[in-house]
Amino acid sequence: MSATRHANAVPTARWPTRRAARPVVAPGGTREDGTPRVTPGVYLLTRDASPQFVRPITVRVIRERTGRSTYDGWAWIEVYQLDPRGEAIDRRELYVRPDGMRPAPPLRHRTAARRAATRAAG
Template sequence: MRAGDLVHLTTAASVQFLRPIFVRVIRELPERHTYDGWVWIEGYQLNAAGDAVARRELYVRRAGVRRQARPVAPSRPRRRVPVRVG
């Protein structure tokens, strides 16, 4: 996992995710010792709108982490130009 990755964490990643969450990865934490196949990550938990709501350090099974496609940036609303009649 790299900085900026969007991941979906479910019970496949750890039993703590009975309610799945989305996380924007900040970094892996290599200085922490783990069991084989597990990793510590630091990231921002996202709400349904995609806004960061909490910064978290999470212990997850690498094989259970589901990478998500990067969301398309919302287009900027167009500015309406008033039409003059007459």
């Protein structure tokens, strides 16, 4: 066994990846395995990002945890989970596939004008 290969390495052909057909959404560069780095931003996490997201959630990425070991194509990220208005409701650490993360659609923010109109009407 060569010194550069890990003892528990699996042949590449045995585990096909989905990254060839997926567009790269993170402009922060790529890792050695070719998967995109996670950059801060607001993302929609679905089953493409991880099987745990049967119900999609919207998150704001704080940072990628690069100090933890992962499988090729996966990453640990620190995020704030967002409600439909875009406000943080929980801080979480998630294990995801960066190539499955999609930019979130615009969130419904309440503007100052709406709040003032609501107060005047009520």
